[in-house]
Amino acid sequence: MKRFFASDFFYDFVRSPVALLSFLIVLFLVLSAVxxxxxxxxNPFDAASLNLMNGFTPPMEPNPFTGDVFWMGTDDQGRDLFxxxxxxxxxxLFVGAMAVALAAVMGVLLGLIAGYMGGWLDNLIMRxxxxxxxxxxxxxxxxxxxxxxxxxxPELRDEMAITVLIxxxxxxxxxxxxxxxxGSTMVEKEKEYIAAARLIGLNRWQIMMRHILPxxxxxxxxxxxxxxxxxxxxxxxxxxxxxxAPRTEPSLGTLIRVGQDFLFSGEWWILLFPAxxxxxxxxxxxxxxxxxxxxxxPRLK
Amino acid sequence: MVxxxxxxxxxxxxxxxxVALISFLIxxxxxxxxxxxxxxxxxxxQRADLEEALGLNDPVYEQYFRFxxxxxxxxxGNSYRGSLxxxxxxxxxxxxxxxxxxxxxxFALLLGVITGIYTAIRRGGLLANLILTLSLIxxxxxxxxxxxxLIWVFAVELQWLPSFGRGEVVKLGWWSTGFLTLSGVKSLxxxxxxxxxxxxxxxxxxxxxxxxxxxxxxxxxxxxxxxLSQRSVYFKHALPNTxxxxxxxxxxxxxxxxxxxxxxxxVFQWPGVGLLFINAVYFVDIPVxxxxxxxxxxxxxxxxxxVDLLYLAIDPRLRDSQLSGDS
Amino acid sequence: xxQPLLEIKNICVEFKTRGGALKxxxxxxxDVQQGEILGLVGxxxxxxxxxxxxxxxxxxxxxxxxxxxxxxxxxxxxxxPEPFRGCEISMIFQxxxxxxxxxxxxxxxxxETILRHKRMSRAQAIDRACRGLIEVGIDPERLNxxxxxxxxxxxxxVVIALALASEPSLIIADEPTTALDVSVQAQxxxxxKKLCDSRGTSxxxxxxxxxxxxxxxxxxxxxxxxxxAEIGITDHVLRSAKxxxxxxxxxxxxxxxxxxxxxxxxxxxxxxxxLDAIPTGCAFHPRCTMRTxxxxxxxxxxxxxxxxxxxxxxxE
Numbered sequence: 001m002k003r004f005f006a007s008d009f010f011y012d013f014v015r016s017p018v019a020l021l022s023f024l025i026v027l028f029l030v031l032s033a034v035x036x037x038x039x040x041x042x043n044p045f046d047a048a049s050l051n052l053m054n055g056f057t058p059p060m061e062p063n064p065f066t067g068d069v070f071w072m073g074t075d076d077q078g079r080d081l082f083x084x085x086x087x088x089x090x091x092x093l094f095v096g097a098m099a100v101a102l103a104a105v106m107g108v109l110l111g112l113i114a115g116y117m118g119g120w121l122d123n124l125i126m127r128x129x130x131x132x133x134x135x136x137x138x139x140x141x142x143x144x145x146x147x148x149x150x151x152x153x154p155e156l157r158d159e160m161a162i163t164v165l166i167x168x169x170x171x172x173x174x175x176x177x178x179x180x181x182x183g184s185t186m187v188e189k190e191k192e193y194i195a196a197a198r199l200i201g202l203n204r205w206q207i208m209m210r211h212i213l214p215x216x217x218x219x220x221x222x223x224x225x226x227x228x229x230x231x232x233x234x235x236x237x238x239x240x241x242x243x244x245a246p247r248t249e250p251s252l253g254t255l256i257r258v259g260q261d262f263l264f265s266g267e268w269w270i271l272l273f274p275a276x277x278x279x280x281x282x283x284x285x286x287x288x289x290x291x292x293x294x295x296x297x298p299r300l301k
Numbered sequence: 302m303v304x305x306x307x308x309x310x311x312x313x314x315x316x317x318x319x320v321a322l323i324s325f326l327i328x329x330x331x332x333x334x335x336x337x338x339x340x341x342x343x344x345x346x347q348r349a350d351l352e353e354a355l356g357l358n359d360p361v362y363e364q365y366f367r368f369x370x371x372x373x374x375x376x377x378g379n380s381y382r383g384s385l386x387x388x389x390x391x392x393x394x395x396x397x398x399x400x401x402x403x404x405x406x407x408f409a410l411l412l413g414v415i416t417g418i419y420t421a422i423r424r425g426g427l428l429a430n431l432i433l434t435l436s437l438i439x440x441x442x443x444x445x446x447x448x449x450x451l452i453w454v455f456a457v458e459l460q461w462l463p464s465f466g467r468g469e470v471v472k473l474g475w476w477s478t479g480f481l482t483l484s485g486v487k488s489l490x491x492x493x494x495x496x497x498x499x500x501x502x503x504x505x506x507x508x509x510x511x512x513x514x515x516x517x518x519x520x521x522x523x524x525x526x527x528x529l530s531q532r533s534v535y536f537k538h539a540l541p542n543t544x545x546x547x548x549x550x551x552x553x554x555x556x557x558x559x560x561x562x563x564x565x566x567x568v569f570q571w572p573g574v575g576l577l578f579i580n581a582v583y584f585v586d587i588p589v590x591x592x593x594x595x596x597x598x599x600x601x602x603x604x605x606x607x608v609d610l611l612y613l614a615i616d617p618r619l620r621d622s623q624l625s626g627d628s
Numbered sequence: 629x630x631q632p633l634l635e636i637k638n639i640c641v642e643f644k645t646r647g648g649a650l651k652x653x654x655x656x657x658x659d660v661q662q663g664e665i666l667g668l669v670g671x672x673x674x675x676x677x678x679x680x681x682x683x684x685x686x687x688x689x690x691x692x693x694x695x696x697x698x699x700x701x702x703x704x705x706x707x708x709p710e711p712f713r714g715c716e717i718s719m720i721f722q723x724x725x726x727x728x729x730x731x732x733x734x735x736x737x738x739x740e741t742i743l744r745h746k747r748m749s750r751a752q753a754i755d756r757a758c759r760g761l762i763e764v765g766i767d768p769e770r771l772n773x774x775x776x777x778x779x780x781x782x783x784x785x786v787v788i789a790l791a792l793a794s795e796p797s798l799i800i801a802d803e804p805t806t807a808l809d810v811s812v813q814a815q816x817x818x819x820x821k822k823l824c825d826s827r828g829t830s831x832x833x834x835x836x837x838x839x840x841x842x843x844x845x846x847x848x849x850x851x852x853x854x855x856x857a858e859i860g861i862t863d864h865v866l867r868s869a870k871x872x873x874x875x876x877x878x879x880x881x882x883x884x885x886x887x888x889x890x891x892x893x894x895x896x897x898x899x900x901x902x903l904d905a906i907p908t909g910c911a912f913h914p915r916c917t918m919r920t921x922x923x924x925x926x927x928x929x930x931x932x933x934x935x936x937x938x939x940x941x942x943x944e
Contacts, residue, residue, distance in 0.1 A: 131316055134601050139560040143327075146582035146590050150331040233443045240445045241567050243582045253445075260449050260568075263457050264464075271453070275446055283441045519726040526684055526721075527741045527790060528714020537740070541731045617774040618730055 012295060019291040022284035029281050033090040040083035045248070059269050073269040075258060081270065084255060085277050091251040092281070095165050096232040100224050102170030103231075107177020108220060112208050114178065115185025126182070129175045137172040138234055144168035145243055158246045165244050169234050173227050180223060184216040222296050225289035233282050252278040309609055313602045318369075320598035325368045328378070328591040329357075377592035382584055387592045391574055396476045397467055398566070398573030402558045404489050405497030405565075409558075410551055413501045417508025418543075422535060424513065433509075436502040444561060448495040448568035455491060463488050465570035496565040500554045507550055511543045518542075545616055552608035556601045631702060632659035633830050634683070634717075634798060639696030639706075641678050641687060641854075643903070650903040652678045652691065654854040657930075660798065665821065665831045667845030667862065669838065669877070671900050675854035676834045680800040683832075684719055685709030701797070715745045718791035722803040724783035728775035734761075734786050735771030738793055745794035760789040764819060781812035788820055792827075799824065800832045805840065817844050838881040842866050850874045853901055853911040858935040870935035873912045910937070 013019050032039060059073040059081075072081040114122040132140060145168040149157050152164070188194065189212065197207050238244035239253030247254060252274050259271030335351050352358055356367060371377070377387035420429040439447075456464035468484030470477040479485030515521060516539055524538045563575035570576070574593065581589035641653035653675040660666050668676045681687045683698060685706070698706040705712050721727045729737060738757035739750065746753070758768035764785040775783060784804060791799055801820065805813035821844055824831050833845055841848050841862060848866075849859040850873065858871040869875040879894035898915040901907060907914055913923040922938050931940035 131319060134316070134556075134605070135597065136557045136560045139563070139597070142563070142579070142582055143590065143594060146585065147327055147331050149582070150327075150585045150587055150590075229441075237443055237445055237564060241564065241579050243579060256446070256449065260452075263449075263453055268453070271449065275449065279442065279446065282443065283438070286441045519721050519723060520729045522686060523719070523721055523727045523787070523790075524729065525686055526714060526719035527744075528710075528712075528718075528794070529740065529744055533740070533744075538729050538732070542729070545731075616731070618776045 009295065016291060018287055022287040022291070025280055025284040026288060029089060029277075029284075030093060032086055033093045036083075036086035036090045040080075040086045042080045042083045044079045044084040044087050044250075058267075059273075072273045073267075075270050076262065076267075081255075081273055084250060085252070085274055088250050088252045088255050088274060089277060089281070091162070091245055091249060092232055092235055092253070092278070095162060095169065095235045095245070095251065096228055098166045099169035099173065099231045099235070100228050102166060103173040103227060104177050104220060104224050106170065107174035108181050108213070108217075110174065111178035111181030112185055112212060112216070115182035116189055116204065116208050116212060118186075122182070125178065129178055132172075133175050137230070138237060140172035141168040141234055141238060142241075142243060144171050145238065158248065161244070161246045162249060165235060165238060169231050169238075172234070173231060176223050176227065177220060180219050181216050184219070185212055188212050188215050218296065222289070222293045225285065225292050229282055229285040229289055232278075232285065236278055236282075252281075306610075309606060313606050317598060317602055320602075321369050321372065321595060322365065324372075324591040324594045324598070325365050327594070328368065328587060329364060331587055372592075372595055377595075378588040380581075380589050381586045387588050390577060390589065391592060391596065392475065393477075394572055394574045394577050396478065397571060398559065398562050398575055400479060401489065401492055401496060401565070401571060401573060402555070402562055405493040405495075406500070406555055406558050408493050409497035409500035409504055409554075412497075413504030413551075414508050414544075414547065416501075417505040417547075418512055418535070418540065420505070421509045421512035421516070432505075436505055439498055439502040442498075444495060444499060444564045445568050447498055448491070448565055451491045451495055452568070462491050464491070467572060492565050492569045492571055495568065496558060496562060499561070500551075500558060503554065504547065504551055508543060508547050511546050512539060515539045515542045541615070545612070548611055548615065549608055552604060552611065556597075556604045559600060560597060633662045633701060634660040634832075635697075635699040636679075636683070637697045637699070639679075639682060639698065640694045641675070641682050641691055642694040643691045645690070645904075649694070651906075652854050652903060653682065654906075655696075656851075656854070656856050657696075658849050658856060658859065660830050660832060662797075663825075663828045663830055664846045665824070665833055665844060667841040667848040668832060668834045668851060669836060669841050669848060670851035671836060673900060673903070674851040676836075676851050677802050678854075679851075680719065680802045680832065680834055682706075683709070683800060684713050684717060686713075686719070714741065714796070715794050716796050717798045717800065718794065718796040720784075720787055720791050720799060720801040720804045723807040724780055724787050725807065727787050728783060730775055733772050733774055734778075738771075738786075738790060741790055741793045757789075757793070760793055761786075763792075763823060764789045780808050781816060784808060784812075784816050785819065788816070788823070792823060792829075795827065796829060798830045798832065800834070802834045803836070804833070806835070806837070813840070814843075838866075838877060850877065853906055854903070855911055856930065856936060857912065858937075859930075860934050870931075870940060871912075871937045872916045872918050872939070874935070 013023075037043070057074040059071055072085065074080055075084070110125050114125040145164055148164045148168065152160055194207060194211060197211050202210070235244060235251060236253030236256070239251045240257045242257065245251040245254050247258070250258070255274035256271060256278065259267075259274060262268075262270045335348055335355070335357070356364060359367075375388040375392075377391075379385065380387050380390055416432055420432055423429045452464045455462045463484070466488060467479045468486075468488035469482040470479050470485055471481045479489060521534060521539055524534050529538070559575075562571075562573060563579055565571065566573045566575035567579055574596070577589060578593045580586070581593065636656065636658050638655050638657050639653060640651055640655055642649040642651055656675070656679065658666070658679075668679065670676050678687065678691070682693050683705075685693070687693060693706060696706070697704060698709075700712060700716065728734065735754070735757055738760060739753045742748070742753040742756055743750070746756075748756070754771070757771060761768045761771065766782060766785055766789070770777075775786070778786065787804075799820075804820065805816050808816060817840065820831065823829075833840070835841060845862045847860065848862045850857045850865070850871065852873050858865060858869065858874045860870075865874060866878055869878055873896070876894065876896035880896060882893060896915055897917075901911065901914075907924065909922070909924045909926050910916070910919075910928050913919045916923065918939060920938060926938075928936045928938045928941075930936050934940070
């Protein structure tokens, strides 16, 4: 730990206002999401606690009927927007992080196999990656989402929506991980320590997992950060389009979708606050990811 | 050149067959064609009869080729919702999507190239830096949020432009166009900006970096040393060389514009194929999903092919190396 | 004495960096007579190319001409070099492979240049372009060919045709043969020399190759760390160099001569200083075998119009 604080990396980080600020915002948002149940004044999922009389209360103004004050206002059902945003942030971050984890595990594994084994397996994996990359990942995610809903029985569709969302976004983002890992694996496997490992009789799987994997993981961190921004935006987009998180478990995208409906009747706050939160999250993850890429691995582009 | 074309064509057809395979698998195994044609009370015998009639008991490869053959003849089966032929649904909505995609591509390309050149030539200038900073924010903004914000400002607050639909359209045979009426054109503005903004920033950044790269080349310095005017150096010598990579990327982006149209069409309730697709995903309307996948696949493959051809047309070096057979 | 074609008076080229301004060319004066071929020789980084670019006002930022004057045919041109660029003064760059726009036919490049500087119809310009190509030994049929269909030597011929298209009085040739095969180098130099002789065009030939200097140039200027070390008639300089740097340079040039076979070449000890670490006094003094105390303290001026070295002062 001490070594980390004394490193060039830490020095550059503290010196870069963009990196520091974006990291602090991400940290702040993540902490708010983790402790949502502690911070939030109400539980937005608890239908019993909602008071319809509180519907459409503007921010910072007392409700004319109940006198309650909500500093970000309420939606049509009287749900406190601040609490809804905290819980929505939690879902957005959770889906984003899990999707990236899935994409990273899958991409790293396939990349390792393709790079180390070579031959027809490599061909198969990489050609498939090529074809998938011809399509924008958001479209791939939508397709997987639709197919998954088709396979699930109708009664499970809403219940499993979050899982399905994670799988669809995860499966749509694995290619960059695989391509990078495959490239570095092909470099690593020619090195002498791999020949040595082979000589002492380790099998392929052991060589891949114990020897090559630790040496190709560096760029994965950078790709993961950048993919996290993409995944958060993908989740918000799908939810906004109505094919993501359901209204019973609203993410930031779902909240924005709901907010858009009330734009014309003048309840602007239902849209504005979730939108700003999403913007802050996406922008700061993006900026931090860019900085990380420039610092750790300028060749990744 | 003929050889290389044939090879590209071969690759394209292979990709199409794979996309068709995925599309077929979705059509055949995710959706169950029988369930949607029969009522819940149908007997086992009725089911078996229908399965036989639909050819579901034939070998899989036969079913696959039948699927491809039908698709070539624009027969994608019937939508689960409303039982309309999918081909009819798509063809009635295609003009809306294509007009939207065309307008926003034009907007993105023109403005992207112009601002890209400007920011390259006036490198470090005040306006150039401002444009660059704005573009950074533009890249981070999710498309749907841009759309919603535009609606808020221009449709709700200022009430200058409509927030949904295509406005009045004029029928030209089976094509319906919004270009010919005032309300149609006004309706196009916000969706086109929403759809084109991301591509605009992308094309701008690419044009800028390519232009800066080209301006460093010796032939540009030589052109300057020969006393050619600033304008000629920038636009006759540097720009064509810049446009080669820009054309490639911009061409490929054309495909993603059609795909991203799904988002824009939902925000603006634009009656195109994207909206059709997202509703299909929501209601698990498998035939529509599988047809859309095929359609987009064909489109992407054709765009890739067209970009390759364009590449050959504008770069004499490539043209000759392909002619002489080495590549 | 006749008025020189080009007079360069005390120019400096500076690069602004975070560590302050670096001088790539430092207080350099030189002139070019009508019809002569002036060689500029020096190691890479000595400021030769920078000088060439400075004459045409083609220094890329962050570099700039920070002081001094450049006079051409009695007019001061350093403030506004643009009207002279390509018209009265042309330039040829090092690598012909990248000097031609890959997307334009060579005929179009020629015609564009001719029309830019001469008032004539397009047909006349095409005719002139054909004659230009014939002069450099290229079949005028190839007017419609793209640059990539030519070999390196042929491309440099096209470049020469382009540079001569506007009938300039001065051509700055920046290492015109360095990127070419040795066998082609001599052809190109001969061609350039022949064409310029017949027109009375002067050439500034920038090179690091002493062989090229001895074969082609009338006079030679030796550059070291952005400063002029020595200048004089080529024969004199090569035979009896005054500046120790020039002496080292001449001694370290290989000669094809049976007597010197098997003898190892002379090497100047050390290497040229980087721009941010130029020694005080004479820039060459740390490498000089004949240095005195004065050399490290005071920068030597040009002595007797031949060399910037304190040794010449002592000889008086």
